[in-house]
Amino acid sequence: MSAPRRQRVLDAMAAAGLDAVVLGREANARYVSGARRLWLAGARAFAPSCVLTSGGDVHLLSASDDGVPADIPFAHLYPITWNPSKLTARLATIPGLARAHTIGVDALTPTMSTLLSLTFPSADLADAQALLLAARRVKSAEEVDTMRAAVAIAAAALDDVIAAAVPGARECDLLGRFAQQACERGTTTPAFEGRFGSVFPSDRALVAGERVVFDVGVLVDGYEGGLARTIVCGDGGGVVAPADAAFEEVLARVGPGVPCADVARFADGVGLGAEPLSVAGGDDVLVEGMTLSVRVEVEEWVRRDQVLVTARGAELLLGP
Amino acid sequence: MIPARPDLARLRADRRTKLAAAVDRKDAAAAVLLGTTNVRWATGARVVAADQARSARRRNVAIVVAGDAVPHLWTHHRDGVPADHPDDHVHDGLDLESDTGAGELVVAVESLVGRRQARVFLDEWTMPLRRAWSARLDGLVVEDAAVHLMGEVKLVKTDDELACIRAAQQLNEVAAADVHEALRPGLRQCDLSGLFLRRVFELGAHQNTVDPIWQVMPASVAAGPASVTGDVVFPLVTTDRVLARGDVVWVDTGITLDGYDSDFGRTWIVGADPARAQYDQFRRWKDVVDAVLAITKPGVTGGDLCRAAIAAAGGDRRPWLPHLYLAHGIGVDSAEAPFIGTDLGDAFDDSIVLAPNMVFVLEPIAWADGTGGYRGEEIVAVTADGYELLSNFHYRPYER
Numbered sequence: 001m002s003a004p005r006r007q008r009v010l011d012a013m014a015a016a017g018l019d020a021v022v023l024g025r026e027a028n029a030r031y032v033s034g035a036r037r038l039w040l041a042g043a044r045a046f047a048p049s050c051v052l053t054s055g056g057d058v059h060l061l062s063a064s065d066d067g068v069p070a071d072i073p074f075a076h077l078y079p080i081t082w083n084p085s086k087l088t089a090r091l092a093t094i095p096g097l098a099r100a101h102t103i104g105v106d107a108l109t110p111t112m113s114t115l116l117s118l119t120f121p122s123a124d125l126a127d128a129q130a131l132l133l134a135a136r137r138v139k140s141a142e143e144v145d146t147m148r149a150a151v152a153i154a155a156a157a158l159d160d161v162i163a164a165a166v167p168g169a170r171e172c173d174l175l176g177r178f179a180q181q182a183c184e185r186g187t188t189t190p191a192f193e194g195r196f197g198s199v200f201p202s203d204r205a206l207v208a209g210e211r212v213v214f215d216v217g218v219l220v221d222g223y224e225g226g227l228a229r230t231i232v233c234g235d236g237g238g239v240v241a242p243a244d245a246a247f248e249e250v251l252a253r254v255g256p257g258v259p260c261a262d263v264a265r266f267a268d269g270v271g272l273g274a275e276p277l278s279v280a281g282g283d284d285v286l287v288e289g290m291t292l293s294v295r296v297e298v299e300e301w302v303r304r305d306q307v308l309v310t311a312r313g314a315e316l317l318l319g320p
Numbered sequence: 321m322i323p324a325r326p327d328l329a330r331l332r333a334d335r336r337t338k339l340a341a342a343v344d345r346k347d348a349a350a351a352v353l354l355g356t357t358n359v360r361w362a363t364g365a366r367v368v369a370a371d372q373a374r375s376a377r378r379r380n381v382a383i384v385v386a387g388d389a390v391p392h393l394w395t396h397h398r399d400g401v402p403a404d405h406p407d408d409h410v411h412d413g414l415d416l417e418s419d420t421g422a423g424e425l426v427v428a429v430e431s432l433v434g435r436r437q438a439r440v441f442l443d444e445w446t447m448p449l450r451r452a453w454s455a456r457l458d459g460l461v462v463e464d465a466a467v468h469l470m471g472e473v474k475l476v477k478t479d480d481e482l483a484c485i486r487a488a489q490q491l492n493e494v495a496a497a498d499v500h501e502a503l504r505p506g507l508r509q510c511d512l513s514g515l516f517l518r519r520v521f522e523l524g525a526h527q528n529t530v531d532p533i534w535q536v537m538p539a540s541v542a543a544g545p546a547s548v549t550g551d552v553v554f555p556l557v558t559t560d561r562v563l564a565r566g567d568v569v570w571v572d573t574g575i576t577l578d579g580y581d582s583d584f585g586r587t588w589i590v591g592a593d594p595a596r597a598q599y600d601q602f603r604r605w606k607d608v609v610d611a612v613l614a615i616t617k618p619g620v621t622g623g624d625l626c627r628a629a630i631a632a633a634g635g636d637r638r639p640w641l642p643h644l645y646l647a648h649g650i651g652v653d654s655a656e657a658p659f660i661g662t663d664l665g666d667a668f669d670d671s672i673v674l675a676p677n678m679v680f681v682l683e684p685i686a687w688a689d690g691t692g693g694y695r696g697e698e699i700v701a702v703t704a705d706g707y708e709l710l711s712n713f714h715y716r717p718y719e720r
Contacts, residue, residue, distance in 0.1 A: 026372045039531035041576075042356035042367075043375035045444045045466060063643060064553040066545035079548045079643045082662035107376075108445045110464035127447040129417070176521030179528075183514030186560050188531050192370035199399050200366060203524060217370060217422055273373030275502065 001142045001221075002034030002069055006052065013054055019100035020117070021128040022091070023050040027272035028106050028132045030222040034060050038069035039219070046107040047274045048087065053096025084111070088119040094186040104128025105302025117127040134279045136271055138289035143223065143271070144308055144317070147291055150187070151306055151317045154218045157181035158229065161196070167208040167234045171201035173212075191217030191224040191273055208234035213302045222272045227318060228295065228304035243301040250296055254307065254314035260284045265290045270306055291317070322482045322701070322708070328578060329404055329671050331480035332364040338473050340389040346660060349438035351384040351465055352429060353391075354416065357652040358382075358443050358470050360579050362391050366400030369527030369576075376446070377417050381425060385432045392432065394425070422448035426456050433460070471657045475649070477481035477677045482701050485650060485679060486710040488525075489699055491715045492575050492582035500716065505565040505591045509534045509558045525575040529654055533572040534558055540689035549643050552687050553593060554695070565591040568598070568692025574654045581654040583681045585697030586713060592696030598690035601694040602718035604686035608632045608639045609698055612646075612682055616707040622647075622660035629661075629684055632644035639684045647680040650699060655681075678702045679710065694718070 009032055013021060023029050026037065029050035036050075049061040059076045062068055068077065078090050092098055103120060105112075106129040114123045117124060139147070161178045174196040182190070194216035197206065206212060217226025230241055250266045260278040265285065269275035270293040277292070278284040286292075286309050294314070295304035307314040324328045339362055343351050353359050356367065359380040367380055390406060396413030411428075415421035426449070433440065436459055443465040445453065453462075463469075477485070479601040499516050513532045520528060532554045538544030547553045555572055563569070574583050587602070594602065599696040611632030612625050626638070629646055633639035638661065640646040646661030658680060679701045687693035699710040 007572075025376070038533075038555060038557055039371065041369040041371075041375070041527055041529045043372055043379050044355075045355055061666045063548050064545035065554070066553065066556050074546055074548075077548045081643070082645075084661055088664060105447070107447060108450060109466065110442060110462050111443075111467055113445075127451070170522075172521050172524060176518035179517035179521060180514035183510045183517060186510055188510050188513040188517075188558050190369075190528075192368050192374050193527055195368075199368060199397065200526070201521070237611070260661050273371045274377050275373070276377075 001140070001146075002032070003071065004140060005031050006056065006058070009132065010054065010056055012131050012135045013052075013104070016126070016131055018054070018102050018104045018126060018131070019123075020051060020053045020097045021104040021106070021131070021134070022048045023052070023106050023128065025106045025129070027222060029060070029130075031132065031136055031272060033060050033072060035060055035062060035072070036221070045109050046105070046112055047127060048091060048112070049241065051091065051094055051097060052093065055096050057094070059094050059257055064319065065198070076199060084115055088115050092119055092201060093174065102126050104131060132250050133276060136275065137269070137279055138268045139271060139291050139308075144291065145305065146221050146223040147225055147271070148317050148319065150218055150220035150223050151227065152225070152319065153182055153185045153187055153220065154216050154225045155227055155318050156185060157218070158214055160214050161214065162229065162231055162264065163259060165212055165231060165233060166298065167206055169206050170203050171197045171206070172203050175245040177266060178216055186275060187218050187220050191219050191221040191226055195228070211300060213300070215302065215304060219273065224270050224273050225317070226293070226304070226306065228302045232300045241284075243296050243298045243303040246296045246298045247294070247303045247305070250272065251294060251307065251314045254286065254294065255310060256286055256288045256309060256311060258286045260286060266296055269293070269296050275296040322479050322486065324483070326480040326483035326487065326578060328364070328402075328480070331478060332402060332404070332483070332575055334390045334478045334480065335361060335473075336391070339384055340475050342469055343386050343441070346469065347439060348430070348441055348463070349386050349433045349460075351441040351469055352472075353382045353384070353443050353465060354379060354446075355443045355466065358465065361474060361652045363392055363393050363405065364402045364579060365395055365397070365405070367395075367397050368525065369529070377415050378413065379416065381414060381416070383429065383432055384530065392428070416446045416449050419452065422446060422452040425449060426452040429457060435459060437461070439463060441469045443470065455706045458498075462584065469632055474499055474651050475657055475678060476675055477649050477651060477679055477701075479677070481580065481651060482576050482679060482710065485521060485582070485699065488575060488577040488580050488582040489584070489711050491520060491523050491525055491577055492573060492584045493711070494523055496571065496573060496586070496713065500588060503588055503590055504561070505563055507563050508560045509563065510560050513558055520575045525577055526579075527576045529574040529576050529581055530572070533570070535570045536561065536563065537568045537570055537692040550684070550692065551642055554641060563590045570695045571617060572697075579652055581650055581652065583654055583697055583699065584713070585683055585695060585712070587692070587694045587696060587713070587718070589692075589717050597688070598691045599718055601686040601691045602686060602715065604633065604639070605684055605694040605696060607683055608684040608686070609696075613700065613707060616674065616702060617705055618675050618702060619672050620674045622658060623666055623670035626661045626669050639686060646684060647682045650679060650681050674702045676704050
């Protein structure tokens with residue numbers, strides 16, 4: 001999966017005149033390298049963890065070859081260091097980086113900005129994040145299949161949780177149940193810790209007759225699969241949710257060529273985790289092969305599903 | 321004296337006072353904080369735990385302005401704002417991955433700081449923020465908030481912070497004990513994760529912080545994944561690998577409660593008791609821990625701890641993962657200053673002087689091919705005349 005993805009980035013780099021990109025965002029590093037690395041919660045500050053040169057060489061922060069695709073040479077792996085001068089010295093040995101005139105980065109810190117400028121004094125630092133997001137926007141069939149697998153796990157785990165969401169069940173128990181269900185289905189990494197009634201699930205017990213919103217997401221090989229559903233606690237699930245009709249209505253408005261601004265109220269990008277809907281500003285349009293998260297809320301009934309933009313419109317990633 | 325339960329309002333007030341004083345002392349006009357844990361420390365506000373991409377788009381942002389001890393907070397999660405945070409200092413969340421959101425933050429910085437030459441601390445830039453910042457705020461001298469501000473205010477904990485770390489660790493340990501009880505051949509690594517995560521949420525954890533690690537250790541370094549440093553590789557990412565009788569498993573987990581992290585590390589054996597050589601590995605690890613603890617008190621340096629660890633291990637090698645450290649701090653970050661025994665060198669370690677209410681996670685290892693080695697972690701709070709352990713977990717099956 002990573003070779004064609006990497007080629008997309010290389011094409012975009014050539015078009016933008018970037019000689020190399022230095023990436024700190026995990027989704028970008030994964031897109032370029034295919035490497036599986038440790039999941040951590042939260043937004044971490046920028047640190048150079050993956051380098052791609054215009055010649056196609058990938059260099060990766062990794063202590064071993066575990067989880068690293070075979071097309072990345074072992075000599076291109078570098079271990080973590082606490083010593084900034086060791087890090088920059090290692091980066092300076094990468095030929096495509098040492099000679100670069102323009103280096104793209106996907107984020108920065110004041111310290112890393114200074115270090116990179118000192119290490120590569122003749123290079124300009126450019127925005128690689130916008131470039132990566134644009135390259136990542138249209139998904140390959142393989143990427144879409146991975147997202148279908150992620151959606152299927154999230155949906156199956158949520159089905160189990162909904163069956164257990166009876167009066168007296170605590171929100172935090174449902175969150176725990178979802179996490180265990182997802183793990184038993186083979187993925188231990190969440191896209192986010194979901195909503196189970198409250199946005200921050202607590203030890204509050206559900207009461208009969210209350211409306212309960214569930215919003216969940218997992219990652220499979222870094223790709224997000226998620227959904228949101230709403231139930232009435234204790235009613236046996238027979239009610240037609242008012243959000244469903246509204247959902248069908250907005251879904252019919254999704255298709256290639258539709259201005260992003262027209263769907264921004266109910267749709268967002270999704271892929272290697274959260275992605276922006278629009279990458280090119282005001283007149284950006286939806287294109288075939290994009291994947292979206294579509295969400296409607298009607299009188300506090302929430303429904304969310306992930307869809308693929310096809311020539312015919314929007315196709316649900318959740319199978320029947 | 322560590323209180324039995326943290327007083328969270330007092331804890332937040334103490335942190336605000338400390339941060340405001342540091343901003344004043346350093347003659348800065350403001351501190352602009354984007355980093356998940358920096359904002360958490362400054363405000364106490366929660367965010368929904370998520371992977372890096374979503375966390376970046378839906379991050380909290382805090383600005384501390386000189387002369388105003390209450391941080392301004394921009395948040396997508398109003399439910400996560402402490403009740404005592406004044407409403408006029410809470411604003412709608414910004415998406416700093418977009419030019420629009422970045423532009424709004426820059427306008428806010430300008431209106432709070434004014435158009436003038438001034439020093440401002442900032443911990444990180446998104447690319448849109450960097451663009452908007454350089455277009456409009458070129459009078460500001462930016463210094464790295466992570467390096468020059470947050471590290472030092474986080475370094476010495478209040479008693480409430482120590483109580484938070486201990487509570488997070490206790491929760492983690494209860495869940496880990498349940499996983500250890502359930503450990504048996506035929507389970508997969510991901511099943512252990514499922515059991516662990518279910519328990520930590522049932523017990524009230526605010527989030528899980530790291531994909532739990534249950535690494536099956538190789539028979540030898542050579543038999544394991546190819547190692548970039550030549551040392552035993554750790555940590556490896558959890559998969560659906562099936563555990564077999566006799567597997568030696570290095571466990572490493574971390575959760576967050578009231579903003580503070582736990583860090584649990586132990587070595588388990590699947591369905592078997594340790595052989596003599598394996599027990600010896602545990603003893604070697606324990607000897608290192610005991611030697612470090614024996615000298616732990618205010619005034620002792622990080623270098624002293626390293627030398628004590630090396631001496632206890634026989635004097636010929638550093639008994640920890642050389643690309644990591646002998647010990648690291650813990651607080652709102654699962655690994656924060658002080659970092660002791662890193663590749664920054666002996667002089668750096670000697671510059672770290674222990675003081676009361678500093679806290680560190682001691683994580684030496686013992687390794688010999690053919691045994692699976694031993695790795696464990698202990699959380700150590702420095703007291704006025706010694707130390708107090710914030711971790712408290714058994715060493716089964718190595719010790720009953």
